[in-house]
Structure formats: structure tokens, C-alpha cells
Amino acid sequence: MKIAIVGGGTSGLLSALALEKEGHEVLVFEKNIIGGLCRSETIDGYTMxxxxxxxxxxxDGPLVRILKKYSNYLPNFRPYGDYYVRTDDLYRIPVSMQEITTTPVIPKLDKVLITSKILDLMTSGFSKETSVYEVIQDINLSDESYNFFDTICYFLSGENTKKTPLWRLFTGAGYIPxxxxxxxIYKDLKINPLKLxxxxxxxxxxxxxxxxxxxxVSIKHGSKNYINKFVNKDRYWSQGYPMGGVQSxxxxxxxxxxxxxxKMEEVNKIVENNNYNNKRNNKNTKSKILNKNKRYIIKTDKNEYYADIVIYSAPSRYLPDITNIEEIQNIKNDLKNIKYTKSLTVWIGHSENPLNYIGSEIWIDYPCWATCTSNYDKNLAPNGKHLLGFSFVNEKKENALNxxxxxxxxxxxxxxxxxxxxxxxxxxxxAIGQFFAYPKIRDDFYIVGTDADPRSMGITRASYSVEVMLSEFKNSFNNEITNNK
Ligand SMILES: Cc1cc2nc3c(=O)[nH]c(=O)nc-3n(C[C@H](O)[C@H](O)[C@H](O)COP(=O)(O)OP(=O)(O)OC[C@H]3O[C@@H](n4cnc5c(N)ncnc54)[C@H](O)[C@@H]3O)c2cc1C
Known part of the structure; x- marks a missing residue:
């Protein structure tokens, strides 16, 4: 099978790796830089x-699962360390019951309200549309605690408390798998999960x-496990940072x-091949023109390419503009309405290191996530220097340095x-009401990337979508082979 992959970021390249190892011919199109967001740039001796x-x-998450199966080696990950919040001093972000009741970050009265509300929500359940804001309103938290949750929400969902579903906070905290x-999520999108x-x-x-x-009810039924996690400080997650940066x-x-x-070319159009002759399903056809057997034509400014299967890993909100295939046009409005958030990152190389610990911290008054990546790997900065990274939400360049x-x-x-x-x-x-594309659009057209799976974040979310695609792909491919026998 000849497979065209649009986009050479994590999701496109992981798809390419897996499908190549499964014996397919793979062609990747990248309009900008290979790696997409999963790469590092080197400036003045700093690798950021x-x-x-x-x-x-x-x-045992999706990235490592895919790499273990298909790659020649695994990158060297270091344990990520803890998350802190900086107020007058540096404190661990409270997640477990014990942490919440002892942290100086949350005012005394709020601690009792929050812990009892979490236990209450775990035992009585909550709706999928319940926002973090509704719960905060309900227990009437102080502005200090409200701002704390607002910042956490931005980092977990890209949105504020009003738009962040409570389940995102619970999965992000590691209480719920x-x-x-x-x-x-898929049932909501009118896809029957049991058929997937x-x-x-x-x-x-x-x-x-x-x-x-x-x-x-299912939240209620899971309550025993969830409460255990909350009380015992266990988490459903594990985190790491790769030596050499994400480039590795x-x-x-x-x-x-x-x-x-x-091919370092931008894909402008993906069209169905009018001359397509489904030789695989019609054994009597003896087409001499190879391309007649290919279902899709991938058009760039420079050339036209033919492929049996398309895997689209670029932002799916642009898909309706570049392809007319019916299944995409049917979800055109959903795709075009996908919401996302921009982020500003400032990297600083300095001889001082005010973030001298393994882990990272968030700031509440100006939502920011900060870490020193050279603490994980000193080779990321020149000798005697440190590489400090700050990712802001809703902040302007002019203010960030101050x-x-x-x-x-x-x-x-x-x-x-x-x-x-x-x-x-x-x-x-x-966010609440957000649309996520399901990776299988049809037997020979798939979408992968961070808009094709709601689980976890970034590289892991992209990897989850690739796992779903591979599983659907194998299913369709094996069915086709069986049907053609
Ligand atoms: C500030 C910030 C913080 C982050 N923090 C984390 C984190 O802590 N943990 C984590 O896991 N992830 C994090 N990420 C995100 C993570 O790196 C990305 O979500 C992930 O790498 C996305 O992979 P992708 O393949 O889905 O998309 P992308 O990397 O965006 O790849 C898509 C590719 O498609 C190409 N493309 C688009 N249109 C076309 C076209 N028409 N033709 C050809 N090519 C096209 C693009 O150029 C791009 O290279 C962060 C990102 C940022 C910016």
C-alpha cells in the first residue's frame, strides 16, 4: 500500500514509522520543518x-508503547520531578487529600471545602458538562483559590474554569484514568465506541x-478507586523529560x-482520483497505468502524487478547505469550530539559576509554567550557564520579561x-463542547494529531491518536485482505 502522510510532526512521523515497519510504502509531506512542535532549536549554544x-x-503510555514496538531504541527519559506553585515561596502543587489540607497555597477555610467537595463529587458523580467553575461557585471559594484553579485549568485544557470540564481536572490530577x-466523548460525537x-x-x-x-453513575461506580487515589497520593500518570530535549x-x-x-512540500489539495480503478476489489481489471489503482491524488505547488491511503496529521480544521471527500464535508462545521489556544514561550540563557531543582513551577497572578531544562541535561546550555523556559498563557511579549x-x-x-x-x-x-475528530474517517482516510483524541496532552495525545489510527487501519486492512482472498 502506498500511504501519503500530510504533516511531519510527532503524529505524522510516528504513523510513518509504524506503517513502514508494517510493510507499507510511506511518503510524508511537510510544509515547514520536520518534527513540527516536537523538535528543539539551537541558538548561541542553547538547545531549546x-x-x-x-x-x-x-x-507504558502510548508514545513508549509505539516506540518499543517499532523504533530501534528508546530515548533516555529522566523522571520529571514535582510540580510547584510559586507565591511568596515555592510550594508543591497540592493534589492529594493530605497535600490539600496542609498546603499554604490554599486558605484554611477553602481546604475543608475543597477536600469535602472532591470526596462528594467522587461519591455522587457529576455530569460530563460540569465545569470547574460551577463547582467553585457552588462552594463559594475565595478569590485566591479561584485564581489557583483558573491557572491550573489553563495548563490542563487551554481554557479558563468556565470552559474547562471537571473531568479534565480529575484526569489531570490523576484521580480518574x-x-x-x-x-x-465519542458517544457524544455520535460515534458508537463499542464499534471502534x-x-x-x-x-x-x-x-x-x-x-x-x-x-x-459510572463516576459514582468508580468512586472507591478514585477516592483511594485521592487519599493515598497515588496517580494514574508518570512523567519524564528526554535527555537532549524533545529533539531526541x-x-x-x-x-x-x-x-x-x-517531501518538503505543502499539500494544497487531496482529491479522489477520477480514473481510480479499484483493482484490489476487481481482480479482472488489468490496468496498465499504475496510478489508476490509486484512490487519492495529493496536490502540492510542485507536483501531484498518488496514494492508496491518506493520513492527515496537520490541523484538521483546514481539512474541509483542501478536500471534498464526503465524510469530511459532513463534519465541516465541527472541524471549522475547533477551538485552540496560543502560547508564548520565553527561553533565557543565564549564569544564574533561580529554578535550581528537578521539576517545574506555575505562577498564578500571570499564568506561566517555568522550568530549567538544563537541570535535566546540562548539555542543553553552554558550560556554566542554565537554560530557563517560561510558557505563558494570554501574555504579551512586552510584559513577559518584566x-x-x-x-x-x-x-x-x-x-x-x-x-x-x-x-x-x-x-x-x-474544553466543554469541544469537537475531536475520530481518527478513522473511512477505510483509507485517517486523521491523527492533538485534535483527534481528547486524552492527556501534547505528544502523548498525538501518540494516542496514532494508536487508534493503527488499530482501525489494521482492522480495515485485514478485512480487505480477507475479502480479497
Ligand atoms: C508552549 C508549548 C508547550 C508544550 N508543552 C508540551 C508538554 O508539556 N508535553 C507535551 O507532550 N507536549 C507539549 N507541547 C505540544 C506538543 O509538542 C505537540 O502537541 C505535539 O508535538 C503535536 O504533534 P502533531 O504531530 O500533532 O502536530 P504538529 O507538531 O503541529 O505537526 C503538524 C505538522 O504538519 C505540518 N503541516 C501543516 N499543514 C500542512 C500541509 N498542508 N502540508 C504539509 N505539512 C503541513 C506542520 O508544518 C507541522 O510540522 C507543547 C507545545 C507548545 C507550543
Whole structure:
């Protein structure tokens, strides 16, 4: 099978790796830079990622599962460490019951309200549309606690408390496994999760029970486990940071590829081939023109290419503009309405290191996520220097440096390097009512990327979508082989 992959970011390249190893001919199109957001750039001896990164769901998560199966080696990940919040001092972000009741970050009265509300929500259940804001309003938290949750929401979903579903906070905190939520997301999109091949590898009966019970009841039924996690400080997640920066994930994929072709061209149109002759289903046809057997024509400014299968890993909100295929036009409005958030990252090279610990911190008054990546790998900065990364939500370049100076009490006139980046971390914010494309559009057309799966974040979310695509792809491909026998 000849497979065209549009976009050479994590999701496109992981798809390319897996499908090439499964014996297909793969052609990747990239309009800008290979790696997309999963790469690092080197300036003045500093190696910085596109945005501050932590790799979520690392142990036995989708990225490592795919790499273990298809790549030649695994990148070297270091444990990520803890998350802190900086107010007058640095405190661990409270997640478990004990942490919430002892943290200085939350006012005394609010601690009792929050812990009892979390236990209440876990035992009585809540609706899928319940926002974090509704709960905060209900228990009448102080402005201080409200701002704390608002910032956490921005980092978990890309949106504020009003637009962030409560389940996102619960999965982000590690109380609820991501897979317990996903059947409802797809049911909402009028896709029957039980018919999806992805769920065949999970426990189908469990999924059926979750669906039959409804969201509210299934949260109630899971309450014993969820409460255990909350009380015992356990988490459903594990996180890490790759030595060499996120570029080393990209390098691992690229070094593991054998004969894949990469075209540095922008795809403008994907059309169905009018001359398509489905030789695979019609054994009597003896077409002499090879391209007649290909279903799709991929058009760029430079050329036209033919492919049996398309995997689209670029932002899916642009898909309706570049292809007329019926299944895409049917969801045109949903795709075009996908919401996302932009982020500003500032990288600073400095001889001082005010973030001298393994882990990262958030700031509340000016929502920011900060870490020192050279703490994980000193080779990311020149000898004797440190590489500090700050990703802001809703902040302007002009203000960012002042905020950093004031917060960390550091003089940026002495900085060795300052570099700004503006990117969209995920193609779909995990907001209430958000549409996520399901990776299988038809047997020979798939979508992957951070707008094709609601679970987890960034690279992990992109990897989840690739796993679903691969599972659906194999299902369709095996059916076709069986039908043609
Ligand atoms: C500030 C910031 C912080 C982040 N933090 C984290 C984090 O902590 N953890 C984490 O896991 N992730 C994080 N990420 C996000 C993560 O890196 C991305 O979500 C992930 O790499 C996305 O992969 P993708 O393949 O879905 O998309 P992309 O990387 O966007 O790849 C899509 C590719 O398609 C190409 N393309 C688009 N249109 C076309 C076309 N018409 N023809 C050809 N090519 C096309 C693009 O140029 C791009 O290279 C962060 C990102 C940012 C910006």
C-alpha cells in the first residue's frame, strides 16, 4: 500500500514509522520543518524545545508503547520531578487529600471545602458538562483559590474554569484514568465506541458498562478507586523529560525509519482520483497505468502524487478547505469550530539559576509554567550557564520579561540569550463542547494529531491518536485482505 502522510510532526512521523515497519510504502509531506512542535532549536549554544515540555503518561503510555514496538531504541527519559506553585515561596502543587489540607497555597477555610467537595463529587458523580467553575461557585471559594484553579485549568485544557470540564481536572490530577472518559466523548460525537476497534483491546464489557451506566453513575461506580487515589497520593500518570530535549524523540523516530520518503512540500489539495480503478476489489481489471489503482491524488505547488491511503496529521480544521471527500464535508462545521489556544514561550540563557531543582513551577497572578531544562541535561546550555523556559498563557511579549524579572528577582540585562516563540501547543483545547475528530474517517482516510483524541496532552495525545489510527487501519486492512482472498 502506498500511504501519503500530510504533516511531519510527532503524529505524522510516528504513523510513518509504524506503517513502514508494517510493510507499507510511506511518503510524508511537510510544509515547514520536520518534527513540527516536537523538535528543539539551537541558538548561541542553547538547545531549546518548541515550548516548555514534560512528557505525560510516560511509563507504558502510548508514545513508549509505539516506540518499543517499532523504533530501534528508546530515548533516555529522566523522571520529571514535582510540580510547584510559586507565591511568596515555592510550594508543591497540592493534589492529594493530605497535600490539600496542609498546603499554604490554599486558605484554611477553602481546604475543608475543597477536600469535602472532591470526596462528594467522587461519591455522587457529576455530569460530563460540569465545569470547574460551577463547582467553585457552588462552594463559594475565595478569590485566591479561584485564581489557583483558573491557572491550573489553563495548563490542563487551554481554557479558563468556565470552559474547562471537571473531568479534565480529575484526569489531570490523576484521580480518574483517561480511558474512563473517552467512551463518553465519542458517544457524544455520535460515534458508537463499542464499534471502534480501539476498544477491542480494552475490556469491552467494562466499556459497555461505563456507557450503559451513563457518565454520572459510572463516576459514582468508580468512586472507591478514585477516592483511594485521592487519599493515598497515588496517580494514574508518570512523567519524564528526554535527555537532549524533545529533539531526541524526533531523532529516535527519524533514525528508526528505513526508506521513507519526505517531501518538503505543502499539500494544497487531496482529491479522489477520477480514473481510480479499484483493482484490489476487481481482480479482472488489468490496468496498465499504475496510478489508476490509486484512490487519492495529493496536490502540492510542485507536483501531484498518488496514494492508496491518506493520513492527515496537520490541523484538521483546514481539512474541509483542501478536500471534498464526503465524510469530511459532513463534519465541516465541527472541524471549522475547533477551538485552540496560543502560547508564548520565553527561553533565557543565564549564569544564574533561580529554578535550581528537578521539576517545574506555575505562577498564578500571570499564568506561566517555568522550568530549567538544563537541570535535566546540562548539555542543553553552554558550560556554566542554565537554560530557563517560561510558557505563558494570554501574555504579551512586552510584559513577559518584566514578569520574569520581578517573579524570580533576576536581572535579565545580564542574560546570555533571550529567545521568544509563539505556537499553538495543541490543535484542540480540551474544553466543554469541544469537537475531536475520530481518527478513522473511512477505510483509507485517517486523521491523527492533538485534535483527534481528547486524552492527556501534547505528544502523548498525538501518540494516542496514532494508536487508534493503527488499530482501525489494521482492522480495515485485514478485512480487505480477507475479502480479497
Ligand atoms: C508552549 C508549548 C508547550 C508544550 N508543552 C508540551 C508538554 O508539556 N508535553 C507535551 O507532550 N507536549 C507539549 N507541547 C505540544 C506538543 O509538542 C505537540 O502537541 C505535539 O508535538 C503535536 O504533534 P502533531 O504531530 O500533532 O502536530 P504538529 O507538531 O503541529 O505537526 C503538524 C505538522 O504538519 C505540518 N503541516 C501543516 N499543514 C500542512 C500541509 N498542508 N502540508 C504539509 N505539512 C503541513 C506542520 O508544518 C507541522 O510540522 C507543547 C507545545 C507548545 C507550543
Amino acid at each position: 524545545d518548541i515550548g516548555v515540555h514534560a512528557i505525560t503518561m510516560l511509563n 483517561e480511558d474512563d472518559i473517552i467512551p463518553f 476497534s480501539i476498544f477491542k483491546k480494552f475490556n469491552r464489557n467494562r466499556i459497555k458498562k461505563i456507557l450503559d451506566d451513563g457518565f454520572l 524523540i524526533l531523532n529516535c523516530i527519524l533514525y528508526s525509519l528505513d526508506k521513507i520518503q519526505i 514578569i520574569i524579572e520581578n517573579k524570580l528577582n533576576i536581572n535579565l540585562d545580564n542574560a546570555d540569550m533571550i529567545h521568544f516563540q509563539e505556537y499553538i501547543p495543541e490543535q484542540a483545547s480540551c
